[in-house]
Amino acid sequence: MIDKRVASCAQALEGVFDGATVMIGGFGEAGSPIELIHALIDQGSTDLTVVNNNTGSGEVGLAALIQAGRVAKMICSYPRTTNSTVFPKLYHSGKTKLELVPQGTLAERIRAGGAGIPAFYTPTSVGTPLAEGKEHRTIDGREYVLEYGLRADFALIKGLQADRYGNVIYNKTARNFAPIMAMAGKVTVVQAAQVVDAGEMDPETVVTPGIFVNRVVHVANPAHESELVAKGLSYPPTEPS
Amino acid sequence: MIDKRVASCAQALEGVFDGATVMIGGFGEAGSPIELIHALIDQGSTDLTVVNNNTGSGEVGLAALIQAGRVAKMICSYPRTTNSTVFPKLYHSGKTKLELVPQGTLAERIRAGGAGIPAFYTPTSVGTPLAEGKEHRTIDGREYVLEYGLRADFALIKGLQADRYGNVIYNKTARNFAPIMAMAGKVTVVQAAQVVDAGEMDPETVVTPGIFVNRVVHVANPAHESELVAKGLSYPPTEPS
Amino acid sequence: MSAEQQNAEPQIGWTREQMAQRVAVDIADGSYVNLGIGIPELIARYVPEGREFIYHTENGLLGMGPSPAEGEGEPELINAGKRRVTALPGASYFHHADSFSMIRGGHLDLCVLGALQVANNGDLANWSTGGPEAIPAVGGAMDLVAGVKAIYVVTQHCTKTGEPKLVEHCTFPLTGLGIVNRIYTDLAVIEVTSEGFQLVELAPGVDFEYVKERTGAPLLSMSESPTNATRA
Amino acid sequence: MSAEQQNAEPQIGWTREQMAQRVAVDIADGSYVNLGIGIPELIARYVPEGREFIYHTENGLLGMGPSPAEGEGEPELINAGKRRVTALPGASYFHHADSFSMIRGGHLDLCVLGALQVANNGDLANWSTGGPEAIPAVGGAMDLVAGVKAIYVVTQHCTKTGEPKLVEHCTFPLTGLGIVNRIYTDLAVIEVTSEGFQLVELAPGVDFEYVKERTGAPLLSMSESPTNATRA
Numbered sequence: 001m002i003d004k005r006v007a008s009c010a011q012a013l014e015g016v017f018d019g020a021t022v023m024i025g026g027f028g029e030a031g032s033p034i035e036l037i038h039a040l041i042d043q044g045s046t047d048l049t050v051v052n053n054n055t056g057s058g059e060v061g062l063a064a065l066i067q068a069g070r071v072a073k074m075i076c077s078y079p080r081t082t083n084s085t086v087f088p089k090l091y092h093s094g095k096t097k098l099e100l101v102p103q104g105t106l107a108e109r110i111r112a113g114g115a116g117i118p119a120f121y122t123p124t125s126v127g128t129p130l131a132e133g134k135e136h137r138t139i140d141g142r143e144y145v146l147e148y149g150l151r152a153d154f155a156l157i158k159g160l161q162a163d164r165y166g167n168v169i170y171n172k173t174a175r176n177f178a179p180i181m182a183m184a185g186k187v188t189v190v191q192a193a194q195v196v197d198a199g200e201m202d203p204e205t206v207v208t209p210g211i212f213v214n215r216v217v218h219v220a221n222p223a224h225e226s227e228l229v230a231k232g233l234s235y236p237p238t239e240p241s
Numbered sequence: 242m243i244d245k246r247v248a249s250c251a252q253a254l255e256g257v258f259d260g261a262t263v264m265i266g267g268f269g270e271a272g273s274p275i276e277l278i279h280a281l282i283d284q285g286s287t288d289l290t291v292v293n294n295n296t297g298s299g300e301v302g303l304a305a306l307i308q309a310g311r312v313a314k315m316i317c318s319y320p321r322t323t324n325s326t327v328f329p330k331l332y333h334s335g336k337t338k339l340e341l342v343p344q345g346t347l348a349e350r351i352r353a354g355g356a357g358i359p360a361f362y363t364p365t366s367v368g369t370p371l372a373e374g375k376e377h378r379t380i381d382g383r384e385y386v387l388e389y390g391l392r393a394d395f396a397l398i399k400g401l402q403a404d405r406y407g408n409v410i411y412n413k414t415a416r417n418f419a420p421i422m423a424m425a426g427k428v429t430v431v432q433a434a435q436v437v438d439a440g441e442m443d444p445e446t447v448v449t450p451g452i453f454v455n456r457v458v459h460v461a462n463p464a465h466e467s468e469l470v471a472k473g474l475s476y477p478p479t480e481p482s
Numbered sequence: 483m484s485a486e487q488q489n490a491e492p493q494i495g496w497t498r499e500q501m502a503q504r505v506a507v508d509i510a511d512g513s514y515v516n517l518g519i520g521i522p523e524l525i526a527r528y529v530p531e532g533r534e535f536i537y538h539t540e541n542g543l544l545g546m547g548p549s550p551a552e553g554e555g556e557p558e559l560i561n562a563g564k565r566r567v568t569a570l571p572g573a574s575y576f577h578h579a580d581s582f583s584m585i586r587g588g589h590l591d592l593c594v595l596g597a598l599q600v601a602n603n604g605d606l607a608n609w610s611t612g613g614p615e616a617i618p619a620v621g622g623a624m625d626l627v628a629g630v631k632a633i634y635v636v637t638q639h640c641t642k643t644g645e646p647k648l649v650e651h652c653t654f655p656l657t658g659l660g661i662v663n664r665i666y667t668d669l670a671v672i673e674v675t676s677e678g679f680q681l682v683e684l685a686p687g688v689d690f691e692y693v694k695e696r697t698g699a700p701l702l703s704m705s706e707s708p709t710n711a712t713r714a
Numbered sequence: 715m716s717a718e719q720q721n722a723e724p725q726i727g728w729t730r731e732q733m734a735q736r737v738a739v740d741i742a743d744g745s746y747v748n749l750g751i752g753i754p755e756l757i758a759r760y761v762p763e764g765r766e767f768i769y770h771t772e773n774g775l776l777g778m779g780p781s782p783a784e785g786e787g788e789p790e791l792i793n794a795g796k797r798r799v800t801a802l803p804g805a806s807y808f809h810h811a812d813s814f815s816m817i818r819g820g821h822l823d824l825c826v827l828g829a830l831q832v833a834n835n836g837d838l839a840n841w842s843t844g845g846p847e848a849i850p851a852v853g854g855a856m857d858l859v860a861g862v863k864a865i866y867v868v869t870q871h872c873t874k875t876g877e878p879k880l881v882e883h884c885t886f887p888l889t890g891l892g893i894v895n896r897i898y899t900d901l902a903v904i905e906v907t908s909e910g911f912q913l914v915e916l917a918p919g920v921d922f923e924y925v926k927e928r929t930g931a932p933l934l935s936m937s938e939s940p941t942n943a944t945r946a
Contacts, residue, residue: 002768115811115815115818116815116818165768165777165804167804183815198803198804199804201806203775206806209806209808210804211770212816212821
């Protein structure tokens with residue numbers, strides 16, 4: 001019987017290695033798989049290349065992973081957000097590198113990676129510093145740049161509901177990068193607030209078919225980043241002195 | 242108020258012109274917008290380039306459009322189906338040309354057209370006659386061919402349910418090419434068996450957001466091609482003598 | 483014009499709210515619109531009577547509604563500025579690749595953005611001052627200007643230090659080439675034509691010379707309307 | 715071998731159903747599988763005890779179930795062969811670009827296809843005889859062989875006129891280059907290795923020489939297993 005459920009976030013992250021490329025879903029806090037990120041901090045692998053639209057906020061979630069010195073490189077479109085104080089420090093110190101990609105190009109590169117498209121042309125960024133050094137091509141009189149598909153060793157995403165086959169549906173704008181990262185991850189891990197029996201989801205409304213998912217872990221009450229930040233929390237939690 | 246509903250299939254096809262490129266949804270009969278195709282036969286425009294996975298069956302729907310001599314060129318992946326007797330005649334007589342495209346490349350070209358991607362590389366067809374004359378490129382040691390996005394002047398598709406904003410959901414495997422053709426059509430026309438009030442569809446389950454749709458026509462009881470073919474019907478109906 | 487002069491001047495021209503309202507007047511009924519962060523966000527408050535606009539937010543929602551009351555809303559229903567929003571009847575959610583297919587594929591009618599600089603050939607700089615200490619962050623701006631049918635800019639006419647933002651050549655890193663159609667400032671509405679900046683309308687109490695002085699490139703008056711007017 | 719000889723021969727080797735069943739034995743538990751039209755379709759009937767396979771049909775369904783009873787089913791729930799099927803619990807529907815993203819993106823474990831010819835370097839010809847009167851039709855075959863992790867071919871060992879289908883070089887137009895991993899015929903199971911065709915198993919009552927005679931390229935016997943065995 002196919003059963004992709006695993007018992008814990010720790011188990012869901014088995015095999016993440018030093019130097020791995022890890023896609024992490026979410027746009028800001030919406031869709032951020034914060035429990036998986038904290039488990040990744042516990043897990044210990046380092047020198048990671050992380051793909052996420054942003055760089056986290058406060059000292060929890062993605063920001064905490066960066067703060068822990070585990071991210072060698074961020075591939076993202078908008079590393080400058082309210083309460084994003086960790087990344088600037090590591091960026092300026094040269095500890096964390098940045099590959100800045102326009103948001104739509106980032107999304108399309110991830111989708112291409114998952115879809116077996118090695119490269120594509122796009123009009124986005126033509127004439128700007130982000131197109132410098134990239135191959136250009138004129139098609140039907142308009143100029144485009146060549147961009148390459150992106151894949152990842154692991155993709156960590158957050159769903160609202162999942163089943164043992166790995167089918168996933170999402171909550172509102174928390175969907176954002178998750179379906180395409182699920183496609184692009186060699187090992188895709190979903191944390192879901194609800195884990196339901198096979199057949200409970202309407203086949204018409206499944207957003208991520210199970211073929212794109214390798215592991216499902218039940219996280220019943222996922223934290224919201226903004227609430228943790230508002231409370232001034234950090235991860236790992238500071239020991240009471 | 243935004244209201245994309247029109248009163249009839251004839252009205253839904255206003256503006257289709259001689260020489261237009263028309264994408265028609267459907268894989269075999271599943272998702273074939275047969276009432277819109279028949280209205281297109283009535284409408285009279287000719288010298289069309291039609292994009293569909295197949296070439297219809299019997300003497301109704303797409304096959305009837307071809308039989309009426311209105312299709313100068315088919316772009317499709319599988320023009321040879323059971324009961325597909327019309328296309329072979331016109332193809333051999335040279336009246337209808339054929340651009341044969343692998344099914345996945347066809348889908349990706351349509352999606353690219355709708356997504357503003359002018360061209361992409363794909364491994365499909367490398368080493369086969371269908372790659373001949375196409376630009377090749379080696380990326381990370383594997384060979385790919387360059388394929389171009391496809392757009393259409395009109396896209397005719399069939400939905401299960403639509404609203405005045407043009408949001409659409411589909412029925413089972415009738416979904417097939419419709420969502421991507423909706424993206425690629427400059428004017429996208431949807432025939433829907435149910436037309437519901439705005440807000441009746443769950444925003445999580447809308448498959449084609451209304452931005453991709455221009456006109457919605459209510460066709461309450463769409464015919465099934467196989468049933469028409471089994472009855473030996475043709476379109477336009479033969480006058481009783 | 484020095485910062486001191488700027489500070490000394492009385493408040494004239496349009497307020498931020500009035501600028502937003504003025505933009506809304508020019509949006510056609512039924513338009514699909516993406517609003518940037520800042521003044522553009524205010525536009526959603528001013529839909530003219532009898533029109534319906536559909537707002538797209540690139541993080542994955544079409545049919546975005548107004549912000550909920552302070553403290554209300556949901557952390558997973560947000561806009562591109564990461565602020566909480568609502569979804570109207572007829573809305574839909576989708577993933578980022580689909581969202582940017584809408585943008586890149588030319589399906590949106592209008593995008594209204596802020597600017598650091600706009601050149602009189604339509605070039606836009608709005609994502610980076612290029613400073614060595616700045617963390618570069620581009621978001622969806624380059625995709626929007628490359629794909630949306632019309633690009634309006636809404637911005638203060640000058641910087642806080644009184645430097646013109648409408649210029650002959652952008653000195654900041656570009657967002658896109660030749661893509662701005664119209665500019666709405668606190669002082670005027672200006673069309674970017676094939677002959678450069680063309681005044682369309684002055685804010686109440688503002689005259690042509692006043693705007694011209696504060697514009698870093700030639701400005702055609704309303705009577706100088708070129709035959710080959712609107713870009714794009 | 716002439717057509718007369720072929721006709722004169724007694725029925726030996728595996729039937730179509732047995733060939734399908736033999737393939738099923740080699741499919742790992744939990745595999746995502748796409749089945750071509752013809753004999754491959756029969757494989758779905760023979761899931762070995764204790765295993766679960768998930769069938770993908772490229773027209774937009776994952777979790778395809780068995781065919782409904784004759785006259786039952788729905789015209790809009792069909793497989794790639796345009797025959798009516800069912801959907802199992804846990805199934806999902808999706809559009810064609812997503813479906814072929816599964817295929818091209820390497821997400822399917824196995825595709826089982828029919829063949830006109832297979833060459834001993836793994837080349838496959840299965841979509842066209844190249845005749846001037848033939849209507850060329852390719853469907854999803856080229857996408858499947860380019861994207862799916864393993865490609866099995868199931869076919870009669872020889873054509874109806876007794877010509878070998880396993881050859882040194884395909885003479886029919888190719889579907890893909892060097893992509894076939896295994897071949898299941900009525901006579902044998904044959905692996906395509908870096909050294910060519912390698913016998914894996916003989917059908918009951920069939921001997922090596924019998925298969926070798928009917929194979930259009932060198933065939934390594936089971937004892938000749940090369941060190942560098944399996945392709946891909």
